[in-house]
Amino acid sequence: MTTVTFHRADRRIDGFVVEGHSGYAEAGSDIVCAAVSAVVGVTECTVNEVLGLAAPVKVREKDGYVSLKLPGGLGQANERTCQDLLTGMMVYLEALGEEYPENLTVRLEEDDDDDED
Numbered sequence: 601m602t603t604v605t606f607h608r609a610d611r612r613i614d615g616f617v618v619e620g621h622s623g624y625a626e627a628g629s630d631i632v633c634a635a636v637s638a639v640v641g642v643t644e645c646t647v648n649e650v651l652g653l654a655a656p657v658k659v660r661e662k663d664g665y666v667s668l669k670l671p672g673g674l675g676q677a678n679e680r681t682c683q684d685l686l687t688g689m690m691v692y693l694e695a696l697g698e699e700y701p702e703n704l705t706v707r708l709e710e711d712d713d714d715d716e717d
Contacts, residue, residue, distance in 0.1 A: 602636055602664065602704050606690050609711040612679075613686040615655075615669035622703040632703045633664075635696055640666055643689050651678055 602622040607615050618640060622632035644666075647655045653674065658667045670682055690706065697704040 601702070602632065603707065604636070604690075604693050604704070605707045605709055606686065607669075607709055607711045613670075613683060613690070614711070615667065616686065616689070618666040619664060621664045622700070624700060624703045632696070632700050636693065636704065639689050639692055640668075643685055644668055646685055647682060651681065653678060653682070 602618065602620045605617045605619075606613050607617070618636065622630055622636065624630045624632040627633075644655075644657055647653050647668065647670070648657070653671060655671055656667075656669050659665065670686075674682060690708070693704065693706045697706045
């Protein structure tokens with residue numbers, strides 16, 4: 601099971617954590633894993649390579665862990681772009697999770713403290 605947790609503080613999605621392997625099929629044939637990996641990759645690439653925001657990313661392939669945390673003080677245009685991007689990612693993954701409920705769960709957590717990943 602893959603779990604994607606989006607973190608929100610002060611009505612701002614400030615990052616996400618992906619944990620676990622979906623278990624839909626064997627490695628190389630797992631369409632759920634491929635879909636999650638693709639949307640995570642596009643999001644990370646847009647935030648860091650296109651927008652140049654240097655958001656910290658942690659990856660552990662062994663256990664299917666990926667996290668991204670947006671930096672603060674992005675400015676209005678970059679903040680709006682990132683919020684739209686992360687919201688779109690969340691909506692996409694929620695739809696995917698509805699189609700594959702045994703393999704993907706999406707959560708939204710309200711953060712009290714910005715120090716947690």
